[in-house]
Amino acid sequence: MKLQEKRKEKGFSQSQLSALSDIPIRTIQHYEQGTKDINKAQVVTVLKLADALGCDIKDILELGEK
Numbered sequence: 001m002k003l004q005e006k007r008k009e010k011g012f013s014q015s016q017l018s019a020l021s022d023i024p025i026r027t028i029q030h031y032e033q034g035t036k037d038i039n040k041a042q043v044v045t046v047l048k049l050a051d052a053l054g055c056d057i058k059d060i061l062e063l064g065e066k
Contacts, residue, residue, distance in 0.1 A: 003060045004032040006053050021052035038062060 007017050007028075014032070018025040023045060030036035038046065039061055050057045 001032050001034060002062060003028070003038060003049065006055055006060055007032075010053055012053070017049070017052055021048040023048055 007014070012020070014025050014028050017023075018028055021028075027036070027045070028049075031038045031041070046057050046061065050060055053060065
């Protein structure tokens with residue numbers, strides 16, 4: 001999962017990413033576990049996560065991998 005890899009690369013816990021992005025921790029957990037498809041997330045959600053991680057949205061989307 002790209003989101004989890006990027007989060008760990010930045011040294012953030014799920015809780016820290018949740019606080020920085022204003023995205024519920026359960027949502028982050030679902031994306032990281034693959035129980036929710038991050039490619040189907042609302043644009044604002046992906047933008048908030050990417051902004052909190054200091055990366056481009058393509059760095060956390062699972063493009064061409066499904």
